[in-house]
Amino acid sequence: MTETTYSATIAATLAEAMRADGRVVVFGEDVALGGPYLTTKGLAEEFGTERVVNTPISEAAICGVAIGAAQSGLRPVVEIMFIDFIDLAMDQLVNGAAKAHFMSGGQLAVPMVLRTQGGAGQRAAAQHSQSLESWLTHVPGLKVVMPSSAREVAALLPTALADPNPVVVVESKTLYFRRETLPDGGVVPEPLGRARVLRQGGDVTIVATSRMVHEALEAAAELEGAGIQAEVIDPRTLVPLDLPTIAASVARTGRLVVAHEAVRQGGFGAEIVAQVQEACFWDLDAPIARVGAPFTPVPLSPVLEDAYLPGAAEILDGVRSVLR
Amino acid sequence: MTETTYSATIAATLAEAMRADGRVVVFGEDVALGGPYLTTKGLAEEFGTERVVNTPISEAAICGVAIGAAQSGLRPVVEIMFIDFIDLAMDQLVNGAAKAHFMSGGQLAVPMVLRTQGGAGQRAAAQHSQSLESWLTHVPGLKVVMPSSAREVAALLPTALADPNPVVVVESKTLYFRRETLPDGGVVPEPLGRARVLRQGGDVTIVATSRMVHEALEAAAELEGAGIQAEVIDPRTLVPLDLPTIAASVARTGRLVVAHEAVRQGGFGAEIVAQVQEACFWDLDAPIARVGAPFTPVPLSPVLEDAYLPGAAEILDGVRSVLR
Amino acid sequence: MGTDADGAGALDASIARRLLVTMWRIRAFEERLEPLKRSSMVHGLTHLSIGQEGVAAGVCTQLADDETVYSNHRADGHALAKGVDMGRLLAELMGRSGGCCRGLGGSMHVVDVSHGFLGATGVVGGNLPFAVGSAFAGRLLGRGGVVVVFFGDGAAQAGIFAETLNLASLWEVPVVFVCENNGFAEFTPRSAHTRVERVSDLAAPFHVAAATLDGNDVAEVYRVFQGVLGEARAGRGPFLLECLTERLSGHYVGDPGGYRAALEDEAWRARDPIQRLVRQAAARGWFDEEASHAAEAAAREEVEAAVAFASASPFPDPALPAELTYAG
Amino acid sequence: MGTDADGAGALDASIARRLLVTMWRIRAFEERLEPLKRSSMVHGLTHLSIGQEGVAAGVCTQLADDETVYSNHRADGHALAKGVDMGRLLAELMGRSGGCCRGLGGSMHVVDVSHGFLGATGVVGGNLPFAVGSAFAGRLLGRGGVVVVFFGDGAAQAGIFAETLNLASLWEVPVVFVCENNGFAEFTPRSAHTRVERVSDLAAPFHVAAATLDGNDVAEVYRVFQGVLGEARAGRGPFLLECLTERLSGHYVGDPGGYRAALEDEAWRARDPIQRLVRQAAARGWFDEEASHAAEAAAREEVEAAVAFASASPFPDPALPAELTYAG
């Protein structure tokens, strides 16, 4: 077993990909210096600044450069420091990257990975704390991955890097320095579109993403004390979504709680609810509960941010509501 | 009764607001020339190019100018010619306009209207045909209005213009030149957040937005022939959403079809489903059906676009599925 | 290689003929497009470049198939000049399965990878950075290769242009930015968009070399671009080439177009790049007006063949969109 | 009004004292912020402007309350110099209900409308266009009014900067763009971001008047901005004022910061804007070092009072976010 972190696993996975494939290049603000979260630490030293390219504060153009580079044979990884700024690159990503294969009748491919991070909890306030992944799930042509742990980074980032499509990997700022042990032989890469059942249970299904996976596990442990067996599922990739695994679980438990950190309204939880209620209508014994942030920007004040942030307590509330 | 169009009603409503209030100004590409859809026709002639301002192709800065102008006492209306390009202004809208009141602890207000239009059906292909309103519904601080007719423009645009918050009005390019008669005395402005029941019926509820409202009415007429009474509801504003009206209907009918033109996955239909299944779980006799576009970009080819576009036929399929 | 003011010194008879043929092919194609569009055979927003053919011809005829071109919404001329098959191009605009993008893309999204035409875009300025990325890739992969990106004067006010110019300068990539400055963006004249006199003025702070020339003089475009291309092929760059030109039609086929009243078509036509080349050729004895008529006739014939090909091509299979949303 | 090279000619003893006091208030405040942040009393990403105080002081002390300032992520100095109450500012950074934004905004989102401080932003370059809109509004409403917007050298590479400069030029609004060029964006030096030598070089194509000066010489900032402000108050503009300066701390409190090793703090400290003003003042007999010590002591006292005020202020009511998401 190797002790590592989410952040270090990102850096290590990128390094491995760059060693194996000369076409992998990294673009982003401060990436040659490791970045504020050290996710690209050591890359410039090993691969040089021709392949680990510091960029100016030009999110749109950088994303566009990655698209052009991907169309001409590279496999770029572009980092947008905070998902809050992905809106600056949204046109490039949505009108450029996502549609190029389609609009060209299959001639062009855009094998790029856009890495970014979201989430609150660090008092970073309204413009550095958002969870905007649901926007991306509404864009045909994009894939969306949300690793909840170093293990999932190790399993899914290599797959994202090998994918012939634009893949957005949404990391979590609160997970970067969480300690974790990984098997010595490393983690075998896994395909996108497969959920992971982290805990089995027959009373209620909890589907949670990113940081909320850990909150769900905490809630499940507490529920166990009360004799309630929760099944915890991490979809891991939002697009493609592994509905069969989720639906099979709900078919058994009859109760579902969906949890993400994003604002509830318009969040990806709504999509999961819509798909599950269709697939499992006759299995459901209670309305599906959604756990997410309230419909406000993220406040700075620590007491307010703590109240804003959904966590294990809100998941427990959700479970209670579906067990009522 | 006055014969008019959706486009002419927009121009007329803007003109009236500008006459009544010197703080209303219009910014946008080609707006002083009426724009490609004539929605600002005649304004520059009446109010001058100081208040009807042609702008360069700088969507982000134009949106930002409107925000700054709103923070300093004007009531700007900014036009983004196609919603496909709203992603260029997304940062301004989301990190700027939507959060300013909140982040300033209530000191700043951003009373602006962003007008844009979406939808396919005119062979405008993948980058000029999208329906992206669901992104906006995920942003606390924004209001989102989708008028389905000239009447709704007349009822809701004045309210949007008077609102102290940033309001995005998403028009439909296929409705602009649809003929319609309005009452001679004009239409009384109505508050945002109230759905409109366009047709009453006890067998199934259809909630539809924008162009799909007309498709829903067509489907309802056809269903009537088969002895099925459909209730058709136009939410008119997505944020705020009038859930009570929708839920009251579903409580009576027990069956719901939600229809929009946007891509189904991640669309606002999912949010409606999630809210209704929670509010009406015990009333529902069938899974809620969602009608929307498939998960692909919009193809150019007319046969493909026609197949892509959801319409009355898809709504009928949806109704059949919930009546099964 | 002369240094004649009119640029014709860079040409010889065979080059001049190639330019003539290219311009006539574009002209004849687009003149045919207008009625095809009005009769709903051609679909989508159709932006004609009639009057601007000198730029497409002067630039694209010098490029090899493996040299990359990105274009904007007014793309047909660039595509034809870069070698895209006329029949497949028209089939694309008609939404047929024989189209170069199998009918999925249309006029604003034409791509033909086999001819290095990586594509048009419907987003003004949207693919400017793709050019930098493509050139970056060529250099890193040791393949080299020049990239040309066409854009309009309206795109120069989009933030992405400044961001891209800065990156091209910083990374010294062999990208040639070719601006077709026709003085308008949609219906609005440049004076309502900016106080920058020349688009090329924007290059100086970035230490990007630039030139402004008469884009209606195809010989001049050819001559200047030849020099620029030589530098770019040697790995040097970027360069910003501003071609002053005029479009003789509206912004798109069927636009409201009231703004056109102000313009005097007669004066414009005198600056027609085709007629200017014919006059230059006559003066130098390369070919006479007859040859131009012949080239025109051949072009119109090719267009009719393209119409026949495209009309015979079936509409695509309804399963295609779902198949092509994702690669692999 | 002299024309001394060092700019001190524009000052008199009372102005010089005001600048001294302002700079000490910023310095003392931010020096205190660092430990407050490290002990989790202050929250959020905290960007110090120690070393850059000359710009904030030279500019903001000349503005009236109804003249507008927009700022960036490094905003505390601008806010204090514009008149924002120190206690309410600190309370904001501490997330207290007594904060100028009631604890909702924090360091990167400070706003104080009563002092014309319309606000900081966490998006680099994000509020540049707000300044143009605000000035446009002032003109249309017949209220006039100058708008100043601060931005860093890193923001100049964001497309929004070019778009905004173009609009300001086109519409001739009285906006003064004040660039604090500290040579870095986060940990990356300017040389990795652009080949543009001076941010002010970007103004010329737009016919925007511009100047570059030594931002560590507060007297020079004061003198040049005084002239610019006069023009802007007369409704003329825009102007781009580039102040070359240095930040003496990391990008934010607690950043990885390895990049700092390359810089020699000793040389920097010699250019400290406070010490320079003290030397200028001594040479002109305005005040001596004692006066500076007194100003420092007073500033530190004010800071302690602010700490006391802010620490005593309660955290906001949990209902506040929902109340303030929408106006009206």
Ligand SMILES: Cc1ncc(C[n+]2csc(CCOP(=O)(O)OP(=O)(O)O)c2C)c(N)n1
């Ligand atoms: C980002 C964006 N904004 C607006 C439009 C609508 N539009 C299409 S073409 C055009 C004008 C472009 O002008 P220019 O770049 O000069 O090219 P030209 O049409 O003159 O060839 C505009 C505003 C668009 N397609 N993309």
Ligand SMILES: Cc1ncc(C[n+]2csc(CCOP(=O)(O)OP(=O)(O)O)c2C)c(N)n1
């Ligand atoms: C749009 C955007 N991209 C990236 C960031 C992250 N970031 C915060 S400050 C900064 C550097 C800004 O440099 P500069 O404008 O020179 O200001 P300075 O910090 O030097 O005062 C960056 C990249 C951001 N806040 N906003």
Ligand SMILES: [Mg+2]
């Ligand atoms: Mg033009």
Ligand SMILES: [Mg+2]
């Ligand atoms: Mg800086």
